[in-house]
Amino acid sequence: MIKTTPEIEISLLLEALFQKYGYDFRQYSRAHIARRISNRMILSNIKTITEIQEKILHDNSFASQLLQDLSITVTEMFRDPSFYLMVREKVIPILKTYSFIKIWHAGCSTGEEAYSMAILLKEEGLYDRATIYATDFNQAALHQAKEGIFAAQDMKEYTSNYQKGGGKESLSEYYTSQYNRVIMDTSLKKNIVWANHNLVTDSVFAEVHLILCRNVLIYFNKDLQNRVQKLFFESLINGGILCLGSKESLRFSDFATSYHELDKKQRIFKKKYNGLS
Amino acid sequence: MKYEAIVIGVSSGGLNAMKTILPQLPADYGLPIIIVQHLRAESNGMWINALDKICGLNIREADEKEHIKNGNVYIAPPNYHLLIEPDRSFSLSTDKPVNFARPSIDVLFESAAHVFADKLIGIILTGSNSDGAKGLAKIKKAGGLALVEDPLSAETPFMPLAAIKATEVDQILKLEHIADKLKTIYRS
Numbered sequence: 001m002i003k004t005t006p007e008i009e010i011s012l013l014l015e016a017l018f019q020k021y022g023y024d025f026r027q028y029s030r031a032h033i034a035r036r037i038s039n040r041m042i043l044s045n046i047k048t049i050t051e052i053q054e055k056i057l058h059d060n061s062f063a064s065q066l067l068q069d070l071s072i073t074v075t076e077m078f079r080d081p082s083f084y085l086m087v088r089e090k091v092i093p094i095l096k097t098y099s100f101i102k103i104w105h106a107g108c109s110t111g112e113e114a115y116s117m118a119i120l121l122k123e124e125g126l127y128d129r130a131t132i133y134a135t136d137f138n139q140a141a142l143h144q145a146k147e148g149i150f151a152a153q154d155m156k157e158y159t160s161n162y163q164k165g166g167g168k169e170s171l172s173e174y175y176t177s178q179y180n181r182v183i184m185d186t187s188l189k190k191n192i193v194w195a196n197h198n199l200v201t202d203s204v205f206a207e208v209h210l211i212l213c214r215n216v217l218i219y220f221n222k223d224l225q226n227r228v229q230k231l232f233f234e235s236l237i238n239g240g241i242l243c244l245g246s247k248e249s250l251r252f253s254d255f256a257t258s259y260h261e262l263d264k265k266q267r268i269f270k271k272k273y274n275g276l277s
Numbered sequence: 278m279k280y281e282a283i284v285i286g287v288s289s290g291g292l293n294a295m296k297t298i299l300p301q302l303p304a305d306y307g308l309p310i311i312i313v314q315h316l317r318a319e320s321n322g323m324w325i326n327a328l329d330k331i332c333g334l335n336i337r338e339a340d341e342k343e344h345i346k347n348g349n350v351y352i353a354p355p356n357y358h359l360l361i362e363p364d365r366s367f368s369l370s371t372d373k374p375v376n377f378a379r380p381s382i383d384v385l386f387e388s389a390a391h392v393f394a395d396k397l398i399g400i401i402l403t404g405s406n407s408d409g410a411k412g413l414a415k416i417k418k419a420g421g422l423a424l425v426e427d428p429l430s431a432e433t434p435f436m437p438l439a440a441i442k443a444t445e446v447d448q449i450l451k452l453e454h455i456a457d458k459l460k461t462i463y464r465s
Contacts (some may be wrong), residue, residue, distance in 0.1 A: 006391065007363055029368040031360035031388045038387075074373050215371045218341055218357075225342075247341050247354055247369050 084165030111145025148184035286382030288404025290432025301456035304333030386412025395420025404436030
């Protein structure tokens with residue numbers, strides 16, 4: 001099949017990025033990649049995608065810039081408050097039956113949602129027996145997540161999200177303000193393990209009770225989505241819980257029938273015994 | 278007919294505009310229609326069902342990875358950008374708002390222009406910001422057809438005006454004439 005020039009250029013660029021640096025975006029949704037590349041071309045005044053390829057092969061700092069362009073995803077605390085309400089209502093009672101709880105937050109980016117989960121677990125009295133593995137392949141984002149420093153201007157929206165999501169205290173209980181930034185309380189960080197893990201190329205690293213991976217899979221094509229779903233399925237204990245983003249589903253994966261729907265609207269799934277009905 | 282898809286961008290006053298255009302199109306209208314309507318993040322989509330009831334075409338929210346089919350009108354879900362993949366399926370993204378909007382009309386139009394090139398019709402309707410102006414210019418540049426609602430008849434003229442300023446549009450139409458234009462194009 002004949003492809004357009006930009007399509008060919010993007011394929012070659014992603015191949016070069018993979019061969020030279022090991023970061024594999026080849027199975028990412030092409031429309032996103034095209035958009036981010038075209039933003040970079042405007043910012044850096046670059047005329048063609050081929051020129052970007054030339055630059056990433058010969059200029060390491062430009063390559064790391066492009067990696068950030070391709071990987072940054074926007075996140076917020078208590079994004080989709082009704083999801084957090086449903087976690088409190090339907091997921092927490094199940095987690096309470098375990099003496100220790102392992103949670104994998106896959107694709108945690110700069111950590112806002114991992115801190116949200118830590119706060120929720122605290123309020124539900126489960127934090128001390130929980131470990132949150134918060135992973136991402138983007139080292140810069142992970143570093144920021146670990147620091148737990150966020151812009152003060154976002155806190156108004158996060159507070160509103162937190163309250164709509166069933167928050168029991170005041171969100172400001174969990175951070176200290178300094179000038180235009182806030183620092184998350186160290187007690188929230190105690191049981192969070194920040195780790196580099198790439199959903200595209202890495203394998204299962206732990207057996208967990210709960211996986212959160214929200215608004216990450218939408219950036220992947222069907223084949224890659226399926227690979228990641230396999231990873232999740234193999235990581236979850238029987239009866240373990242999988243939480244996806246509000247527009248994500250198991251529909252196109254091999255695991256559509258391997259879970260019960262715990263909450264259809266919020267995309268919360270419970271793994272069947274060995275995936276069998 | 279050379280066209281293969283229609284994209285529409287609409288903001289304030291949009292529900293009225295869609296209620297005027299969409300029910301006039303027959304159930305066997307042969308082009309898929311993809312719409313970004315600016316909405317609040319917490320909008321629940323009840324209005325889509327309401328619209329579906331009065332239209333021959335199927336009106337539905339666009340689903341991630343779904344393949345675009347004729348006879349459907351797809352609406353971008355609130356709080357996500359909607360993009361079109363080279364294989365003519367949908368992608369969603371939670372990237373930052375563009376022109377203060379998520380979904381953004383520019384994001385849909387630009388990705389659609391990449392995929393459909395000169396086989397695309399872009400339409401900007403009523404609205405109170407400038408989202409969609411750049412996207413419509415991209416469609417025009419790729420050889421597509423650029424239509425804009427007449428600012429004088431639009432509930433809010435700003436978005437049509439911004440689009441007219443950004444590109445040489447093919448036609449400016451009163452709201453009530455847009456459906457006729459789309460029917461004529463399909464029959465030609």
